[in-house]
Every structure is written in C-alpha cells, then in structure tokens.
Amino acid sequence: MLIGVVTEFEADRGLGRVVDDDGQVYLFHVVEIGDGTRSIDVGQAVTFEALPRFGELQAGNVEKV
Numbered sequence: 001m002l003i004g005v006v007t008e009f010e011a012d013r014g015l016g017r018v019v020d021d022d023g024q025v026y027l028f029h030v031v032e033i034g035d036g037t038r039s040i041d042v043g044q045a046v047t048f049e050a051l052p053r054f055g056e057l058q059a060g061n062v063e064k065v
Contacts, residue, residue, distance in 0.1 A: 001047045028059035
C-alpha cells in the first residue's frame with residue numbers, strides 16, 4: 001500500500017487525483033473509495049494501491065486515513 005494525499009476531487013464527475021510521498025500523481029474514480037461514501041475531501045490523507053488501468057497506473061482501493 002502507498003500513502004498519499006488527495007489533491008483534487010470533482011464530485012460531479014467522480015474523478016480525483018492522489019499524490020504519493022514521492023510526488024507521483026495517480027488518478028482515481030469515486031468507486032475506488034473504500035468506505036463507500038462516494039465523496040472525499042481535498043487534503044485527505046489516504047492509503048491506496050497503484051493499479052494498471054487504461055495504460056497507466058491509477059489509484060485503487062483508496063482508504064481514508
């Protein structure tokens with residue numbers, strides 16, 4: 001599991017970005033938020049997995065810390 005921070009989240013589109021401790025940016029979709037709330041705040045610390053999707057690594061299994 002990687003550790004990161006949510007830097008963007010567009011609730012109307014269900015898309016966001018997480019940046020890990022090394023500065024790598026990962027996209028994620030709202031369905032990847034583990035608690036099922038379908039919402040997450042910018043600045044929220046998270047753990048996640050880097051999963052290959054659509055030809056790039058994206059954040060999966062995003063869990064709020």
